[in-house]
Amino acid sequence: MSLAVLRFTGGLCIAAGVFFSFAAVVAILRFPDVYTRLHGSSKALSGGAVLILLGALPYTGTAAGAMKLVLIGAFFLVSNPMASHAIARAARKREKEENGQ
Amino acid sequence: MSIMGFATAVFLFCLGLFTVLTRRSAFKTVIGLMLMESGVLLLLVSWAYIPGGGPPILPLQGTGVDPLPHALTLTAIVIGACDIALAFAFIMKLERFEKSVDVDRFRRLRG
Amino acid sequence: MNVSLLAVLYLFIAVTALVAVLLEDLLSAFITLSFTGVLMATVFALLRAPDVALTQAIINSGLVTSLLLVAYSQTRKTPHPPEVCDECPSWLQVKVPAFVCSVLGLLLFRGLYSLAGERSLPEASAHYLARTLEETGALNVVGALLLDYRAFDTLGETTVIFAAVSGVSILLSGGKRVHSGHGLSYIVKRGMALLTPFILLYAASILFLGHLTPGGGFQGGSVFATVAILMCVVYGTGFEASRISSKSKETLEAGGAILFVLVGLLGIAWGAGFLSNLPAPFSAGTPGSLLSAGSMPLLNIAVGLKVGAGLSSIFYAMIKILELEDE
Secondary structure, eight states, X not given: OHHHHHHHHHHHHHHHHHHHHHHHHHHHHHOSSHHHHHHHHHHHHHHHHHHHHHHHGGGSOSHHHHHHHXXXXXXXXXXXXXXXXXXXXXXXXXXXXXXXX | OHHHHHHHHXXXXXXXXXXXXXXXXXXXXXXXXXXXXXHHHHHXXXXXXXXXXXXXXXXXXXXXXXXXXXXXXXXXXXHHHHHHHHHHHHHHHHHHHHSOOBGGGOOTTOO | OOHHHHHHHXXXXXXXXXXXXXXXXXXXXXXXXXXXXXXXXXXXXXXXXXXXXXHIIIIIIIIHHHHHHHHHHHSTTSOOXXXXXXXXXXXXXXXXXXXXXXXXXXXXXXXXXXXXXXXXXXXXXXXXXXXXXXXXXXXXXXXXXXXXXXXXXXXXXXXXXXXHHHHHHHHTOSSOOXXXXXXXXXXXXXXXXXXXXXXXXXXXXXXXTTTTSSOOHHHHHHHHHHHHHHHHHXXXXXXHHHHSOHHHXXXXXXXXXXXXXXXHHHXXXXXXXXXXXXXXXXXXXXXXXXXXSTTHHHHHHHHHHHHHHHHHHHHHHHHHXXXXXXX
């Protein structure tokens, strides 16, 4: 019974994650410049991927598999903001150079 | 079932060949080579799949898929990465001499 | 097996490959191509080929893309050639190759059509699946095939890697590395410092458990090379090169090759043949433990050294030229 409830919650989490990822795609397509696109995609992607991993937790069956998913989620939470930060800085640097210092 | 995999593999191979034949940028030629390689990899792996088979890790539950094409594919991926790296080295070297990545302009060695 | 999921993935593979070919902008084409690689890794995992999926994800969509980007940034100052040449007639440029490719595709598909359908295991593969545990002591059948049944093949493959590394180094030789570049910002540097031990641990687990779980020397060595590339990007080009010089990379690579051949020669010394595993005095051990499967862990380490050192020296040979141009 409780497993069924957990799995239903997991399904809801996956649905929310899919929505966030979809929002990220819309942001990349519709936003005008690098910074706003990065804002949309990084936030929605962190949230989306982590939510999908959370939702997959009840379906793994083993403790080791669940632990792997948690580790992957932690890796996402550390690495994704780092990558967006690096991209934003590089874009800013290039913008400065193109405007003649 | 595996016919979809075969169709995609043939499509990738022919698309890669078309790219190699028609595009002038040397980078596009390398992209074509990579696509042809991907087609061969996909063909081998989808040929190895057997309905109901598990991954070739012991102990098996029931039957397993064919492990031999997997070993061949693994070899092919590593060799492919190596020769693509060599192709890039050639492109970078040629670009320093010819100041171009246009394959039609690499005529220095033509007889 | 979810057929509709597989069909969607195949469709996306075809579409991304087509987009990568049609895009004018090379950088976007490379990114699209790496996406094709990730989709193919997913398909391989669904087709029950975890070893191949791991290799495809690490090498084809990770390492090769980084090499593409280095080569692209090296040559970006030259003008981009037009897609088709102006002097030649257009039917020769596009229509004839398109016709040839579609005829070839139809013929290939016609030939493959008879291969589809129900397929049973060939005799050799059934033998491998049934007898691997007793003949090699390994749990990963693909790893046992690479390092025991077909170990000679793998030795030839490492020779090809050696030839590629030598070729790239000779082609891009001349000129010394300039210790330029301060890397990325403080936040990225600290974040990378936090992540590096875990990535190294992951690489070591792939490498040392290659005879038990999907993975092995090729995949583990490639992850090690990825760490070298990440360090080069994050901390600036001089950082990793000053700690592990290219000389010691050469030594590591040669050490891997020598270890591989020595393990093979040990088999000859026991009268069992080159690269033989259990007939030579290697213990099979308890199945599933770290020190089992005879010589396979040793060969995994040898291949890992070779691939890791080889791929990172290819990357550094390309970077070297890049810095000379920037001077």
